[in-house]
Amino acid sequence: MAEKAPRALLIKNGIVFDPLNGIDGERMDIAVLNGRIVEDVPEKEAYVIDASGMMVMPGGVDIHAHIAGSEVNAGRLLRPEDHFKDVEPKTATARSGVGHSVPSTWTTGYRYARMGWTWVSNPSMPPLEARHTHEELDDTPIIDKATYPLLGDCWFVMEFLAAGMIEECAAYVAWMLWATKGYAVKLVNPGGLECWGFGGNVKSIDDVVPYFNITPREIIRGLAKVNHLLDLPHTIHIHTNRLGQPGNWEITVRTMDCVRDIPGTSSTGKRSIHVTHVQFSAFGGDDWASMCSMAAPIARYVNMHDHVTIDMGAVVPGDTTTMTADGPFQYGLYELTGNKWINHDVETETSSGIVPYHYRRKSLVNAVQWAIGLELALLIKDPWKGAFVTTDHPNGAPFTTYPRVIEWLMSVKAREKTLKRVNKRAIRRMVLPSIDREMTFYEIAILTRAGPAKALGLENKGHLGVGADADIAIYAIDPDRIDPGRDHRAVRRAFERAAWTIKEGRVVVKDGQVVSSPRGRTFWVHVELPDWTEEAIRSIGDAWTERYTVSFENYPIPKHYLARPYKVVRKARLEA
Ligand SMILES: [Zn+2]
Structure with missing residues (x-):
């Protein structure tokens, strides 16, 4: 079943945990319009999710997981035995895939989404192998991503x-x-x-x-x-x-x-x-x-x-x-x-x-x-x-x-x-x-x-306040009725299979099943620099030619190379 992307979404009566806004297990509604969290939406115009007796959190944010790039792919090649241990069957909405510890790209996106995670930082990218990394990140569906050059x-x-x-x-x-x-x-x-x-x-x-x-x-x-x-x-x-x-x-x-x-x-x-x-x-x-x-x-x-x-x-x-x-x-x-x-x-x-x-x-x-x-x-x-x-x-x-x-x-x-x-x-x-x-x-x-x-300095992630990206996880567990110390297995099961995962306002997982597979974004940082820095960068060109197997001009990845780039702009504190 392919789930439509509703313009307006209303999550009713969930028990909400939203620490960035100081919300600790309050019963409340969360309204979504055009992929963002808003104050309110008219109920009759919205896709309504009844979250009564369920726990609502912002989508999970992983600050460090090796999911893409040359070392991950080399890991897949090194470990054929890792492939048949864990096989993802093809469904109406999801591609097939394999891999237990080094899953294929599509499988990686599905498995994060199923747990209610919507952001992953890929933490160690050799700069020279950035193209390969972005190719794999683009093929990792649903979740948003970023990658850290070494x-x-x-x-x-x-x-x-x-x-x-x-x-x-x-x-x-x-x-x-x-x-x-x-x-x-x-x-x-x-x-x-x-x-x-x-x-x-x-x-x-x-x-x-x-x-x-x-x-x-x-x-x-x-x-x-x-x-x-x-x-x-x-x-x-x-x-x-x-x-x-x-x-x-x-x-x-x-x-x-x-x-x-x-x-x-x-x-x-x-x-x-x-x-x-x-x-x-x-x-x-x-x-x-x-x-x-x-x-x-x-x-x-x-x-x-x-x-x-x-x-x-x-x-x-x-x-x-x-x-x-x-x-x-x-x-x-x-x-x-x-x-x-x-x-x-x-x-x-x-x-x-x-x-x-x-x-x-x-x-x-x-x-x-x-x-x-x-x-x-x-x-x-x-x-x-x-x-x-x-x-x-x-x-x-x-x-x-x-x-x-x-x-x-x-x-x-x-x-x-x-x-x-x-x-x-x-x-x-x-x-x-x-x-x-x-x-x-x-x-x-x-x-x-x-x-x-x-x-990570992500202003619109990790919370459910107005203006945040509507990346939301709903878990089938009632925090008012459960004692996690005693019923720890129920806690684990709930986090293994989100009841609902919502990404940018769109339902991507329902009852632990992937129901739609949109492409996530890749965040990167563009720092605005004073003019003199251009000359400083160009001045390394000669040394570059002596050292690298790749030419200086051919090294940078053009922005259009990424499927869904999201540019975060900062301004350097450098002398003009
Ligand atoms: Zn690491």
């Missing part, structure tokens, strides 16, 4: 920063956002990826990157300043140095602390850094035998400071595929597991790697990892700081496990059930068994939609 190990960035040319660096980053149609500045193991080109890595944020005479600290601080100068909607978005190594929690705290004095932007306010999938960066111990959770000191740091947001990178036991731009980390994981793997170098920009991985409850390390993700969310007092719900899809688990993560966050009983089944020696290495916090639906609405939308 800039932390870019040669031009490191050279500008090492020379103290911060304004020129800002101009270059703005040009890269325009050229790749990107949304935010992504750093992965800053400096470490370049070291990996010589078989090395960095061990602290003060190690010097060979040939570039710059340290990770200088790269992180430099790009945070650039972010401020460009007044970008999001902060810098960072995957820390030493990710996935025992004892890495200290470098994570140092990374957060090193930008404490750097101002944010008109969207981010005091915030100057987002540290992503912190589960992988919160390990204690000296080696794998002594590895333990250090979620507590990281949460303490976040509780005491206002310039940081984080997301979980939760681990859910099961089979998945790891993929990051962190070449040395992926190589280390290959050595650890002996699994098949890919390592790749992207010219002057970044590295990458892919390794299949199975998280086992009975593995000491994996059990501790499972606990850390949850501990981070449960120990941070203010959910607007995080830890936002992510699994670093597919690194910690496929995104389809979010309902399971929500279940654990809302129920001590659900956590105890899993704790009984994990490696016994792991229990002493975590704090999870001593935490009795059970999150409310209001807090879950912050961690899964309002919080990440705010962190």
Whole structure:
């Protein structure tokens, strides 16, 4: 059944959770006209949804999931066994598809929509591979998207920063956002990826990157300043140095602390850094035998400071595929597991790697990892700081496990059930068994939609106020009649299958089935720059020709290349 797009829509009597507008479980109507939320619409002219006894939230917002681009596609090629495990049959409205941890593009869009998610940020795009990324994003239906170019190990960035040319660096980053149609500045193991080109890595944020005479600290601080100068909607978005190594929690705290004095932007306010999938960066111990959770000191740091947001990178036991731009980390994981793997170098920009991985409850390390993700969310007092719900899809688990993560966050009983089944020696290495916090639906609405939308500077997403995009999820659960601590399974089931998902005012999912499949938009940031910057950008042309296999003129993606681009305009704070 193909659902028509009604001009006016009225959702009646739902129990609404809309934290950005301070609405905590109030029974109310939501009116929609022409894809936006409005004060009211005449009932007789509207398509009416009776949401009595159901929970209404803004559409889910995923701040970090690898869903498109060359590394995702290479992951699909590397894992044929991942394809037959999960097959999406063709329906009247949906295409067929395959893939459990690295699903095909269409399947990705359907599965997010079925859970009530309507926005996904694709977090690590090698700039050189931006075309491929946008091609796949265009083929990922329903949801809106954005993608973050990897800039932390870019040669031009490191050279500008090492020379103290911060304004020129800002101009270059703005040009890269325009050229790749990107949304935010992504750093992965800053400096470490370049070291990996010589078989090395960095061990602290003060190690010097060979040939570039710059340290990770200088790269992180430099790009945070650039972010401020460009007044970008999001902060810098960072995957820390030493990710996935025992004892890495200290470098994570140092990374957060090193930008404490750097101002944010008109969207981010005091915030100057987002540290992503912190589960992988919160390990204690000296080696794998002594590895333990250090979620507590990281949460303490976040509780005491206002310039940081984080997301979980939760681990859910099961089979998945790891993929990051962190070449040395992926190589280390290959050595650890002996699994098949890919390592790749992207010219002057970044590295990458892919390794299949199975998280086992009975593995000491994996059990501790499972606990850390949850501990981070449960120990941070203010959910607007995080830890936002992510699994670093597919690194910690496929995104389809979010309902399971929500279940654990809302129920001590659900956590105890899993704790009984994990490696016994792991229990002493975590704090999870001593935490009795059970999150409310209001807090879950912050961690899964309002919080990440705010962190991303998305003015019309993550809330249901007048003027917001009508991206709405309705779940068949009555928050007044259910005790999530006890009935945690019902909570999980409700989040697995939205009763209704509405995208830009159009019904896209009904009773967990995709009923229409419109194309989502791709948001990108265009920064207005003073004239002198044009010359600065052109001046790198000669060096470019020496370094790249692609010509300078052929590098930028034209705007019309994207199927449904949405340009976010900012104005740089640069001297005229
Ligand atoms: Zn990631």
